[in-house]
Amino acid sequence: MGRARRNKSTAAQRQEGTEASGPAWSKRLLAWVAGIAGAVALAAFGVVFTDWYGTHGSDTVARVRGVAPITVGHVAVDYSERDTVLREPVTDPEDRAVMLAAHADQQRDAMLARHRIALIGSMDVTVVLTGNRGSLRIVDIRPQVLARRPVSRGARLIATKAGGEAGTVEMAADLDRPAPRFTTGGDSAYFRKKQIDLKRDEPVTLSLSFTGKKAYYEFELRVTVLADGRTEEVVVKGPDGGPFRLTGEAARYRSYYRQAPQGGWRPVSCAGRTC
Numbered sequence: 001m002g003r004a005r006r007n008k009s010t011a012a013q014r015q016e017g018t019e020a021s022g023p024a025w026s027k028r029l030l031a032w033v034a035g036i037a038g039a040v041a042l043a044a045f046g047v048v049f050t051d052w053y054g055t056h057g058s059d060t061v062a063r064v065r066g067v068a069p070i071t072v073g074h075v076a077v078d079y080s081e082r083d084t085v086l087r088e089p090v091t092d093p094e095d096r097a098v099m100l101a102a103h104a105d106q107q108r109d110a111m112l113a114r115h116r117i118a119l120i121g122s123m124d125v126t127v128v129l130t131g132n133r134g135s136l137r138i139v140d141i142r143p144q145v146l147a148r149r150p151v152s153r154g155a156r157l158i159a160t161k162a163g164g165e166a167g168t169v170e171m172a173a174d175l176d177r178p179a180p181r182f183t184t185g186g187d188s189a190y191f192r193k194k195q196i197d198l199k200r201d202e203p204v205t206l207s208l209s210f211t212g213k214k215a216y217y218e219f220e221l222r223v224t225v226l227a228d229g230r231t232e233e234v235v236v237k238g239p240d241g242g243p244f245r246l247t248g249e250a251a252r253y254r255s256y257y258r259q260a261p262q263g264g265w266r267p268v269s270c271a272g273r274t275c
Helices: 002-062 095-101 105-116
Strands: 072-077 083-086 118-120 123-129 135-149 157-160 171-172 196-199 203-212 216-227 231-237 242-248 256-259 265-268
Touching: 072 231, 095 105, 095 265, 118 123, 123 135, 123 196, 123 242, 135 171, 135 203, 196 203, 203 242
Parallel strands: 118 242, 157 256, 171 203
Antiparallel strands: 072 123, 083 118, 083 157, 123 203, 135 196, 135 216, 216 231, 216 242, 256 265
């Protein structure tokens, strides 16, 4: 009798253990299935996100961070073998010493910028732009005149010339016009028929020519870019961070300087324009 009771008790315990282990096993199975499903969903999301980021995401991040659609990587004005004019004469003794110094190019460049140095009649500018979007289009570039004043007469810097002709440029703009624009031969506006397409990290080099004979001009470039279905404007300034400067030629100047072979600039006496 006692043995039968014990056997019955043991069987009941086994049944209870089986019933208890059933829900636990089911929970583990469901957790495993959920983990697999989560991993598959995460992998699918990763593929979709990677594809989206590769095509659109990097552009979205760039816009959120305020990154311009193009980067102005390089700006240079060709001063080689060209006479220039200062808006104001050099009167300060320290500035005169910098003008004469043979090895003071950086100081002299800063001083000449303060005196608003400008090329005479025409200038050639090289600008390198690099794309910051998956794709974009430069739909317009135009000179924006910031100041127009009488031609500069402060001081003429007479450069040493080696002869030769300057090369042709791709686009030209006449600042004497009421609304300057870039043209390519004749009077046809460049960006009326052409645009410049760029991809991310793709550079383009622009060779730009400007003329201005009637006045002294300070100007900058406004680049209109179409990216992601909207237009943005990027400003291009001169190499010193200020405006580009160009002046017409004057009959006489208050002072004259000639470039010295060893460096620096020496004051010279000129009768009229015989220099």
